[in-house]
Amino acid sequence: MANCKLCVLAALCSLLILATFTGSTQSASCCLSYTRRVYRCKQLMNYSIQTINGSCDISAVIFNIQNKFVCANPNEPWVMRGIKCLK
Incomplete structure (x- = not known):
């Protein structure tokens, strides 16, 4: 009986650690390249x-294009035109 309780406690602790790690990685998602x-x-x-x-290590404009996200360099001329077009 004690072994069963110990297994359940270990499983719950593992799930708690996994949930904490997963939550922190999802909130830190950002563009890494253009x-x-x-x-x-x-298309925008x-x-x-x-x-x-x-x-996040880089500045970026994140365009939503047909249900996907594309990271673009904010210094590129086409990116500036795209922002103006959407405004």
Whole structure:
């Protein structure tokens, strides 16, 4: 009986540690590199801005394109045109 309780306690502790680790990695997701592809205005659906902070190493414009997200260099001319197009 004591072995069963110990196994259950160990399983619960493992799940707690796993849940904590998974939650922290999901909140730290950010762009690590830029796309090389140039997208036209009609392909862009929405955008958001990523700034450099504790977990993100690069600034980026994140475009929503047909249910996927693309990280773009904010200094590229096509990116500036895309932002203007969406405004």
